Structure formats: C-alpha cells, structure tokens
Amino acid sequence: MTSMLDGCTPWPEEFADRYWAAGHWRGDTLDGLLRGWALRFGPRTALVHGSTRITYAQLNRRVDRMAAGLRLRGLRPGQRVVVQLPNVPEFVVTVFALMRAGMFPVLCPVSHRAERLSPLVRVTQAVGYVGPRTHRGFDHTAMAADIAAEGPFLRRVFPLDAPGTASPYGGFTTDPAGCHYFPLGSLDSPPDRPLPQNSGRVAFFLLGDGDAGAPVIVPRTHDDYVHQARAAAESVSLTEDDVYLAALPAASNLVFGCPGIIGALGVGATVVLVEDADAAGCLAAVERERVTVTSVLPDVARLWLDASATVRAGLSSLRLVQIGDGPLDRETVERIGSAWGCRPQRVLVADAGLITLTPAAGPDEDVVTTRVRPLSPDDEIRVVGAGGEDVPDGEPGELLARGPSTVRGYYRSPDLDASAFTPDGYARTGYLVRRAPDGGLVVTGRLATP
Structure with a gap:
C-alpha cells in the first residue's frame, strides 16, 4: 500500500487490494489521463467559456506550461495551494497544472471569505493562493494579503486579472510580510521533464x-x-x-x-x-x-x-x-x-x-x-x-x-x-x-x- 500524505488516513491494505482486483482502481493519475485525452481527442473542444474555446491538445499544453511556471516561481512538489477561482478555464488549467507539478490543489469556492479561508490556509499550511484579483466587487488579492500577514505559510499569490484589464503587479511584487505576487498569466514557461506519478497519492483536497x-x-x-x-x-x-x-x-x-x-x-x-x-x-x-x-x-x-x-x-x-x-x-x-x-x-x-x-x-x-x-x-x-x-x-x-x-x-x-x-x-x-x-x-x- 502506497504511503499517504501525512495527516491522511489510508485505506487498509485488504480493502485497497479488493478495489484493485475489482478494477475500480487502475493506477491512473488525473494529470496522466489528461495527456492521454489530449492524444485521443486532441482537436475536439474540451472547454468553452463565452467566446473562448479550448481544445484537448491546447488544454494539455497550457497545463504543461503552467506546471513549469509554478516551479519557476518557487513552488515545490508536496506543497499545498488554495485554488479559489470562478468557473473559468483557468480553474481547470490550474488544478491540473498543480497536480502535474506534484503539488496539492485545495479547491475552495470563490464565495468564501477570510473567516473560512484563513483556517483553511492554516490547517493545510498552504504556501500558495490562486484567485481572481477582484470578483463581483470583492478584492480577493487584498484578502490573500491579509491572510499572508497572519502567519508563516502563504508566500505566493497568483491573481487572475479580468479580461481586458491591466495587472497592477507588472512582473511581480513583494509585500512587507514577504509574500510574492505574480499574475497568473505569467505562469507560462517551457515544459519541464514530467515528474514520476503515483495513483495512490493525494490528488487534491x-x-x-x-x-x-x-x-x-x-x-x-x-x-x-x-x-x-x-x-x-x-x-x-x-x-x-x-x-x-x-x-x-x-x-x-x-x-x-x-x-x-x-x-x-x-x-x-x-x-x-x-x-x-x-x-x-x-x-x-x-x-x-x-x-x-x-x-x-x-x-x-x-x-x-x-x-x-x-x-x-x-x-x-x-x-x-x-x-x-x-x-x-x-x-x-x-x-x-x-x-x-x-x-x-x-x-x-x-x-x-x-x-x-x-x-x-x-x-x-x-x-x-x-x-x-x-x-x-x-x-x-x-x-x-x-x-x-x-x-x-x-x-x-x-x-x-x-x-x-x-x-x-x-x-x-x-x-x-x-x-x-x-x-x-x-x-x-x-x-x-x-x-x-x-x-x-x-x-x-x-x-x-x-
């Protein structure tokens, strides 16, 4: 039985063996499956958002490049990152990119505010946050900055700017608490060598x-x-x-x-x-x-x-x-x-x-x-x-x-x-x-x- 992430309870070996024997568990990882879907369904439309259409091949390429960008910005395999995005293509790309980079996405509804998000960051010891710069009049980046100032964990914030708006961060900035801010769109780098994957490990939270x-x-x-x-x-x-x-x-x-x-x-x-x-x-x-x-x-x-x-x-x-x-x-x-x-x-x-x-x-x-x-x-x-x-x-x-x-x-x-x-x-x-x-x-x- 593959060891689970610290703080998680594994399935007993006899049950894991049963689920493998029954074919419920097949050794697939979600990011590995995406590579296969890109090969099988490449030109088909995977995601639609308004007038934006993204094919399976394009989705896989974006995931590859964002995964490399996350590592370039200082994130490491095994770290947790809160993802608090609305239903936009970047949500799907970010979740898969984090998994592909060996990190653990923590999926959080975009409606949650600091009273829900701060304990989540503390318990997961999340070092990163991906969210809209603002959404429906609420400043998510300011909320993330306040949470970063509370403790030692949150040190990378990746704001998603609304279409057609200029990012106030330029390349990146660093606040007095030592938290770095990079536009989500800046996470676009040549793909790295794929990391080894294990289907028994945590994919996300x-x-x-x-x-x-x-x-x-x-x-x-x-x-x-x-x-x-x-x-x-x-x-x-x-x-x-x-x-x-x-x-x-x-x-x-x-x-x-x-x-x-x-x-x-x-x-x-x-x-x-x-x-x-x-x-x-x-x-x-x-x-x-x-x-x-x-x-x-x-x-x-x-x-x-x-x-x-x-x-x-x-x-x-x-x-x-x-x-x-x-x-x-x-x-x-x-x-x-x-x-x-x-x-x-x-x-x-x-x-x-x-x-x-x-x-x-x-x-x-x-x-x-x-x-x-x-x-x-x-x-x-x-x-x-x-x-x-x-x-x-x-x-x-x-x-x-x-x-x-x-x-x-x-x-x-x-x-x-x-x-x-x-x-x-x-x-x-x-x-x-x-x-x-x-x-x-x-x-x-x-x-x-x-």
Missing part, C-alpha cells in the same frame, strides 16, 4: 461542510477520484457527443466529478463553464452550445423552470438534469420533464465521498421520493440507530458507508474523525434513510453536520 473555525478538508486520491468520475460517467451513459454545463461552482464535488468536469473530459465531451447559475445566462448557454447534461440544486432548477417560460431559448438538446441536495417537490420534477423534455436525476454527495443517485432512466417517482442507490457496487452501507445499532429494513436511521471512493478520514482532523467515522472505517454521511427490501435507500432528511 475538497471542502466539506463545516464552520469557519474547523474546516472539513477531504483528501482525494487519484485512484479513488478517477474511479468516481468514471463510474458516474458510465451511470449516465456519457459519451463524446455530450456537452456538460458547469453552472454550479466547479470546486464542488458534484460539478467537478459526478461525473461533472472530470467525467466529461474522460470521454471526450465538451465542458461549458459559466460563472453564474442565473437562469437567463445558463438557458442561453444551453441553446447556444447544445448542452445535453447539467447539474443544479433544487432551488436553481425552480428558478430556471420559472425563467424558461419567458426566456426564448431552445432547450431540446437537454437529456439529463442532475439535481443535488436539498428539498425537492413533485411539481418541480414533473415540470422538468414537461417543460424541458428531459430526465431528472437525484444525486446526493456526502462529504466523505459516497455518491448515491437515482437511475438515470428510472421512474420519476424515485426522484420525487429520493430513492437512491450507491454509485459503486463495492460501496458498503449500513443504516444505524442513535446508538449505532443496525436497524431493520424500513426503519429510519443514519446512512454509514465505506467504499473505493469514500475516504477513511479527513485531513489533519483526528478529533473530527473520531465522531465522523466508525472504528471499522464507515463514514457517517449525515443522511437519514430507510432501506427498502430491494436494497434501495429512501432519503428522509439530514442530521446536523458532525
């Missing part, structure tokens, strides 16, 4: 639910995340003819890999990135790019449905709308089918990694009642009462899970792990469910975050 003082940091390995994205893509029959709209934040697990961005790129599909989930812009993008699959939350779905009655946009290309966590009513499910002529699918994502979903071709009743099944055939589940005892089928209880894409512990969080995981490795998902006789799970609610 996701954020789970948690308060400002105790971030829930989820370490995802190449093995487990490649399996998740591949299995999710297969579950919805994703092909190179599909077009995936990333409307919710790309830093979320739902959009990044359920199947999301990673799953779409893995089959040669096109990913359309939009920076806001507003109805008018997203519906226009669906029509313009002939979007076939997207992921939304229930309240976003309702806003889009209300707007589609007045926004003149052709939505006939849509075949599947994934609906994430949150209360979902029968009327919304039925309106999706009648107004858009496509299938709704419920997809619930637990912090520790378990994905449960309704069959993409299943009945609407499953979506209405949130009757889901685990994504992987090797996801082991238990339904337990308040005392931790297994409850009979039909009785409500908390859903516990372990499997090839469910982590065994959060990053540097031993106290949280003690309450969030059982001694035998089951993650407490926080979902309240009833198990049906056929093995399906009917989700009835949520517990408070542990």
Whole structure:
C-alpha cells in the first residue's frame, strides 16, 4: 500500500487490494489521463467559456506550461495551494497544472471569505493562493494579503486579472510580510521533464461542510477520484457527443466529478463553464452550445423552470438534469420533464465521498421520493440507530458507508474523525434513510453536520 500524505488516513491494505482486483482502481493519475485525452481527442473542444474555446491538445499544453511556471516561481512538489477561482478555464488549467507539478490543489469556492479561508490556509499550511484579483466587487488579492500577514505559510499569490484589464503587479511584487505576487498569466514557461506519478497519492483536497473555525478538508486520491468520475460517467451513459454545463461552482464535488468536469473530459465531451447559475445566462448557454447534461440544486432548477417560460431559448438538446441536495417537490420534477423534455436525476454527495443517485432512466417517482442507490457496487452501507445499532429494513436511521471512493478520514482532523467515522472505517454521511427490501435507500432528511 502506497504511503499517504501525512495527516491522511489510508485505506487498509485488504480493502485497497479488493478495489484493485475489482478494477475500480487502475493506477491512473488525473494529470496522466489528461495527456492521454489530449492524444485521443486532441482537436475536439474540451472547454468553452463565452467566446473562448479550448481544445484537448491546447488544454494539455497550457497545463504543461503552467506546471513549469509554478516551479519557476518557487513552488515545490508536496506543497499545498488554495485554488479559489470562478468557473473559468483557468480553474481547470490550474488544478491540473498543480497536480502535474506534484503539488496539492485545495479547491475552495470563490464565495468564501477570510473567516473560512484563513483556517483553511492554516490547517493545510498552504504556501500558495490562486484567485481572481477582484470578483463581483470583492478584492480577493487584498484578502490573500491579509491572510499572508497572519502567519508563516502563504508566500505566493497568483491573481487572475479580468479580461481586458491591466495587472497592477507588472512582473511581480513583494509585500512587507514577504509574500510574492505574480499574475497568473505569467505562469507560462517551457515544459519541464514530467515528474514520476503515483495513483495512490493525494490528488487534491475538497471542502466539506463545516464552520469557519474547523474546516472539513477531504483528501482525494487519484485512484479513488478517477474511479468516481468514471463510474458516474458510465451511470449516465456519457459519451463524446455530450456537452456538460458547469453552472454550479466547479470546486464542488458534484460539478467537478459526478461525473461533472472530470467525467466529461474522460470521454471526450465538451465542458461549458459559466460563472453564474442565473437562469437567463445558463438557458442561453444551453441553446447556444447544445448542452445535453447539467447539474443544479433544487432551488436553481425552480428558478430556471420559472425563467424558461419567458426566456426564448431552445432547450431540446437537454437529456439529463442532475439535481443535488436539498428539498425537492413533485411539481418541480414533473415540470422538468414537461417543460424541458428531459430526465431528472437525484444525486446526493456526502462529504466523505459516497455518491448515491437515482437511475438515470428510472421512474420519476424515485426522484420525487429520493430513492437512491450507491454509485459503486463495492460501496458498503449500513443504516444505524442513535446508538449505532443496525436497524431493520424500513426503519429510519443514519446512512454509514465505506467504499473505493469514500475516504477513511479527513485531513489533519483526528478529533473530527473520531465522531465522523466508525472504528471499522464507515463514514457517517449525515443522511437519514430507510432501506427498502430491494436494497434501495429512501432519503428522509439530514442530521446536523458532525
């Protein structure tokens, strides 16, 4: 078993061997896969953002050159870098470039402010930050400077300037705290020799639910995340003819890999990135790019449905709308089918990694009642009462899970792990469910975050 990054809990060897034998883990790394995708799908369009279109070959070249630029600017393999970008091509390029350079991206929603970001930097000991210079009137670079002044970790900031604006940094600047500022666009250097890769090591970090003082940091390995994205893509029959709209934040697990961005790129599909989930812009993008699959939350779905009655946009290309966590009513499910002529699918994502979903071709009743099944055939589940005892089928209880894409512990969080995981490795998902006789799970609610 490959040793994990310090502060991470590995899968026991017997379970790792089982997932390898079953073919869930195949030794692929995400950045290694991108090289293969570039060879296989080179001239096809990988990313779309407004009028910008980037092919698979161009994406791979940009990743290569940014990876070299990161090392040239003083970052080293093994270091952590917070990535807090909106849904723009630079988000995808940066995440892959950091992995290719041997660093660990920490994916953070662009909406988070210092009270959430500062503890994240402290716990991960992040030495770098990539974010917009300003976004919707908020100065992200000033926030990063304030965090850099608080402690010894953050020493490299890479601001993304808005299109058509001149960077105030020129080449680079250094502040009194010793933090260096380089425009993200300056990370463009001749590619270095590829670094050795290991699929068992951490690929990146996701954020789970948690308060400002105790971030829930989820370490995802190449093995487990490649399996998740591949299995999710297969579950919805994703092909190179599909077009995936990333409307919710790309830093979320739902959009990044359920199947999301990673799953779409893995089959040669096109990913359309939009920076806001507003109805008018997203519906226009669906029509313009002939979007076939997207992921939304229930309240976003309702806003889009209300707007589609007045926004003149052709939505006939849509075949599947994934609906994430949150209360979902029968009327919304039925309106999706009648107004858009496509299938709704419920997809619930637990912090520790378990994905449960309704069959993409299943009945609407499953979506209405949130009757889901685990994504992987090797996801082991238990339904337990308040005392931790297994409850009979039909009785409500908390859903516990372990499997090839469910982590065994959060990053540097031993106290949280003690309450969030059982001694035998089951993650407490926080979902309240009833198990049906056929093995399906009917989700009835949520517990408070542990």
